[in-house]
Amino acid sequence: MQGSDDRIEDETDLVQTYLAPLAAGAPGAFGLRDDAALISPEPGTGIVVSSDPIIAGVHFFAGDAAADFAWKALAVNASDMAAKGATPFGYILTLALPEAPTRDWMQSFSAGLRQAQESFGCHLLGGDTDRTPGPLTIGVTMMGSVPAGKFVPRHSARSGDxxxxxxxxxxxxxxxxxxxxxxxxxxxxxxxxxxxxxxxxxxxxxxxxxxxxxxxxxxxxxxxxxxxxxxxxxxxxxxxxxxxxxxxxxxxxxxxxxxxxxxxxxxxxxxxxxxxxxxxxxxxxxxxxxxxxxxxxxxxxxxxxxxxxxxxxxxxxxxxxxxxxxxxxxxxx
CATH class of the missing domain: 3.90.650.10 (PurM-like C-terminal domain)
Structure with missing residues (x-):
């Protein structure tokens, strides 16, 4: 991974230093200090959920800037929200790392997430961090809201459209x-x-x-x-x-x-x-x-x-x- 040799050796440090600030403004995220998030949909709306992971060597190059593939991890899911007529409001992040990340790398990664969520109008609500013997994997499950009865399906096109x-x-x-x-x-x-x-x-x-x-x-x-x-x-x-x-x-x-x-x-x-x-x-x-x-x-x-x-x-x-x-x-x- 990119960055100096100052590696993060404590998961709580990683979450609270680099990820919890991304949950600010989302009351149901509880500062990422709980085991789950609480979502309260607005009256007259439904919740749209989409999950699209991205994997090093498949969707991005491991040598790319961490800020870039952090942005992409959110963008591909926000794109699904848009196609359904939904407005993103939050996401769950699962970060599977092949080795302990450096502080420089986590700073870049969290900066990319912040840039993306500010652009798309959503907040981090929770998730998990893990070690993996495989490639770096970033799993995002995004949630958005849509007015009741206004969800746009994929398979309802008609002849003449x-x-x-x-x-x-x-x-x-x-x-x-x-x-x-x-x-x-x-x-x-x-x-x-x-x-x-x-x-x-x-x-x-x-x-x-x-x-x-x-x-x-x-x-x-x-x-x-x-x-x-x-x-x-x-x-x-x-x-x-x-x-x-x-x-x-x-x-x-x-x-x-x-x-x-x-x-x-x-x-x-x-x-x-x-x-x-x-x-x-x-x-x-x-x-x-x-x-x-x-x-x-x-x-x-x-x-x-x-x-x-x-x-x-x-x-x-x-x-x-x-x-x-x-x-x-x-x-x-």
């Missing part, structure tokens, strides 16, 4: 490629474009501001974590649609990479880690959804219209059908 996606797609996959091979695309990307792509990989930005528009106008939604095509198929259910690669919103960095090598289309369509939101919106709610997104300051792009019984077809920039054997990331493939 318009499919929208937020932001741009493929940036994180490009950032991962740059993280693996720093010299990649040296003659293709500017320093600004490289920094943008790396930033999108290291610190995803969940679209929390879109929650209200989703609650009010979407029939179904999910976040793009495993790849645009894989998550689009999940959203579509028994329906399909025709998707043009040129209609997928991309950043200038991804556009430059595609211009350099059109075979990188899979980077855009199946790369994963975007943490943008896919939403199915009924035709009569499209105008309201777009207005709500604009008011939230979140760009949305229409990808197509779902059609029952139709396949999911994708054409490249030259109008040729793309091979869809690999739709996205799979932990067990």
């Amino acid at each position: 318009h499919v929208f996606v937020t932001g741009t797609i493929g940036d994180a996959a490009l950032g991962l490629a740059l993280r693996k091979i720093p010299a990649a695309f040296d003659d293709v990307l500017s320093e600004e474009q490289r920094a943008f792509a790396l930033g999108r990989y290291l610190r995803p930005r969940p679209r929390i501001g879109l929650a209200e528009a989703l609650r009010n106008h979407a029939s179904a939604a999910l976040d793009v974590s495993d790849g645009l095509l894989k998550d689009l198929r999940r959203l579509a259910g028994g329906s399909g649609m025709s998707l043009e690669l040129g209609s997928v919103p991309v950043s200038s960095a991804v556009s430059a990479a595609l211009t350099h090598d059109e075979n990188l289309a899979s980077l855009v369509l199946a790369g994963g880690d975007d943490y943008e939101i896919l939403a199915a919106v009924p035709p009569n709610a499209v105008a309201g959804f777009k207005q709500g997104a604009e008011e939230a300051g979140i760009a949305v792009t229409r990808l197509g219209i779902l059609e029952e019984g139709s396949p999911l077809e994708v054409r490249d920039l030259n109008g040729r059908f793309l091979d869809l054997q690999r739709l996205g990331y799979d932990h067990f493939a």
